[in-house]
Amino acid sequence: MTADLRIAPIAPGRVPLIGHTLPLLRDRLAYVQRLRTYGPIVRLVIGPKKTITVINSFELLQEMLTRKSDHFNKGLLFDKLKIFGGDPLPVAEGKPHLQRRRLMQPALHREHVKGYIESMRATAEPSVSAWRDQEILHVCNEMQLMAQGVVMAALFSSNPERGPAQIILDSVDTVFKAALMHAMVPISTLERLPTRGNRRARAANAVLRKTIADIIADHRANPDAYDDLVSLLMTVQDGTGGNLSDEEITAEITALLAAGSETTAVTLAWLFHEIARNPELERRLHEEVDTVLAGDELAAEHIPQLAFTRRLIDETLRLHNPAWILTRRTISPVQLGQFNLPAGTDVMWSPYAMHRDPDLYPDPLRFDPDRWLPERPQPPRGAFIPFGVGKRMCIGDQFSLMEAVVITALIASRWRLRPVPGATVRPVPEITVHPSSLDMIAEPRRHAVAETAV
Numbered sequence: 134m135t136a137d138l139r140i141a142p143i144a145p146g147r148v149p150l151i152g153h154t155l156p157l158l159r160d161r162l163a164y165v166q167r168l169r170t171y172g173p174i175v176r177l178v179i180g181p182k183k184t185i186t187v188i189n190s191f192e193l194l195q196e197m198l199t200r201k202s203d204h205f206n207k208g209l210l211f212d213k214l215k216i217f218g219g220d221p222l223p224v225a226e227g228k229p230h231l232q233r234r235r236l237m238q239p240a241l242h243r244e245h246v247k248g249y250i251e252s253m254r255a256t257a258e259p260s261v262s263a264w265r266d267q268e269i270l271h272v273c274n275e276m277q278l279m280a281q282g283v284v285m286a287a288l289f290s291s292n293p294e295r296g297p298a299q300i301i302l303d304s305v306d307t308v309f310k311a312a313l314m315h316a317m318v319p320i321s322t323l324e325r326l327p328t329r330g331n332r333r334a335r336a337a338n339a340v341l342r343k344t345i346a347d348i349i350a351d352h353r354a355n356p357d358a359y360d361d362l363v364s365l366l367m368t369v370q371d372g373t374g375g376n377l378s379d380e381e382i383t384a385e386i387t388a389l390l391a392a393g394s395e396t397t398a399v400t401l402a403w404l405f406h407e408i409a410r411n412p413e414l415e416r417r418l419h420e421e422v423d424t425v426l427a428g429d430e431l432a433a434e435h436i437p438q439l440a441f442t443r444r445l446i447d448e449t450l451r452l453h454n455p456a457w458i459l460t461r462r463t464i465s466p467v468q469l470g471q472f473n474l475p476a477g478t479d480v481m482w483s484p485y486a487m488h489r490d491p492d493l494y495p496d497p498l499r500f501d502p503d504r505w506l507p508e509r510p511q512p513p514r515g516a517f518i519p520f521g522v523g524k525r526m527c528i529g530d531q532f533s534l535m536e537a538v539v540i541t542a543l544i545a546s547r548w549r550l551r552p553v554p555g556a557t558v559r560p561v562p563e564i565t566v567h568p569s570s571l572d573m574i575a576e577p578r579r580h581a582v583a584e585t586a587v
């Protein structure tokens with residue numbers, strides 16, 4: 134028996150004219166978690182009449198993202214990311230998406246990614262070496278610079294100095310914040326007004342385009358000097374037999390920078406926040422890294438031995454999943470659970486909320502990397518989806534997992550990051566769920582060892 138979507142429950146707290154906009158703007162994270170208690174499918178109303186269907190059931194989500202994925206496009210959130218122009222992988226649809234994905238996949242395939250380990254370590258190394266004893270680090274920014282540097286070096290053979298790298302980082306951030314705001318308040322005239330926010334977003338977009346134009350120009354001028362994702366994009370034919378235009382390559386590079394930097398960076402920031410609050414976990418991390426590396430520089434053969442490090446990363450991706458909201462829109466009618474979704478239905482789900490569901494994870498708010506030990510009961514298949522599922526699953530999953538292991542081990546082999554006394558750290562849901570601010574004190578490991586010995 135199927136039913137009309139219009140009889141699906143509407144979440145409590147709707148206010149005339151503005152619907153559920155207020156709780157979404159005010160306390161989005163708590164709200165998306167509360168939504169899970171209203172059933173497998175629940176509806177939200179944004180503004181006077183726009184309705185969003187929230188999928189809470191992991192089984193229905195799996196069905197939507199795999200078997201029934203041809204009935205959906207990427208929807209609201211991703212419409213707004215088209216500001217980059219072109220149709221890069223995260224927003225492309227249909228056949229062009231499939232072709233572009235097939236084209237880029239080899240560069241990010243698990244086996245190929247092993248070849249980036251040395252570049253990842255060498256790119257992150259100068260940042261970590263520049264830290265000073267007792268320096269207060271803005272950990273999110275440090276991680277973002279490292280993650281952005283790793284993507285730029287490995288995939289674009291570009292290695293900007295810290296100053297220009299910071300400008301690129303700030304530009305990506307500005308452009309994305311504007312996109313998120315436009316997705317949450319989808320009134321198109323507001324996007325065109327010459328407000329300060331819109332002007333800043335346009336200026337930031339221009340900085341990004343210039344940076345990328347330089348990378349492309351350099352690759353065109355020295356075609357034999359590079360063997361990376363940019364050269365791959367430059368040599369391939371698109372579906373119609375022509376080469377990709379500079380515009381298309383620019384869009385692809387921007388999208389990779391945006392999709393691949395902040396996500397990994399916030400994961401690393403949360404990981405170091407958690408182990409600073411759990412001395413026993415920190416001790417185990419140090420013990421593993423010291424034993425496995427034994428004073429050597431990290432290399433590919435060390436990675437499989439860093440099992441506890443990897444569990445720390447998985448647990449961070451569970452408890453602090455960067456994606457608090459993802460969207461789709463039906464392009465043709467489809468049945469999901471007991472409801473018929475007509476074409477044009479906006480759909481949303483929250484991996485962040487799902488990963489904290491007590492029905493799926495015992496003691497869900499506890500940061501417990503050992504819950505991933507094979508002998509412990511595992512969550513049901515489809516209930517842990519940090520990188521998504523199906524044909525739109527993250528293409529950079531292996532890259533970012535490898536990078537997270539490399540950077541965690543590199544830092545842990547040399548530094549303890551201590552919390553600044555009295556500082557409170559809150560999760561802030563924007564494009565990713567990032568820490569409100571995360572200042573930590575850098576303490577060299579030898580210093581820590583000497584202290585313990587006294």
Ligand code: HEM
Pocket residue numbers: 207222223224234284388389392393394396397400455456459460518519520521522524525526527528529530532533
């Ligand atoms: C911890 C790190 C990361 C997380 C949690 C993450 C998460 C995700 C998720 C959930 C999706 C699917 C979105 C959806 O279904 O709507 C996605 C897509 C994507 N990610 Fe990642 N990602 C990470 C790192 C990266 C990296 C390092 C790269 C590139 C180097 C990357 C590139 C992409 C691209 C291009 C897509 C779009 C794929 C498509 O639509 O076919 N991501 N990511």
